[in-house]
Amino acid sequence: MATVSSGQRRIKVNFMISSSTLDLLKETVALGDRSDFVNSALESQLLSNKKAQGAKMMNEFRAKHKFNFTDSQIIEARNYGRK
Secondary structure, three states: OOEOOOOOEOOOOOOOOOHHHHHHHHHHOOHHHHHHHHHHHHHHHHHHHHHHHHHHHHHHHHHHHOOOOOHHHHHHHHOOOOO
């Protein structure tokens, strides 16, 4: 298996994409660079989704408690009592 620069192992996965997405990938990304490209794109989108979920959670917390908390105060309240 190939390794990523951070030392993480790569795992081959099987999933479906549209033929138009595959055609675009073939047109724009060189043959040896496709795995890195897809890995980077997925990682970027997953981090973006995670940030959006965090923002949604904080907004729901604000609405539920009807207070104007800062993000750090919400995180502190959610983690209260944890070590």
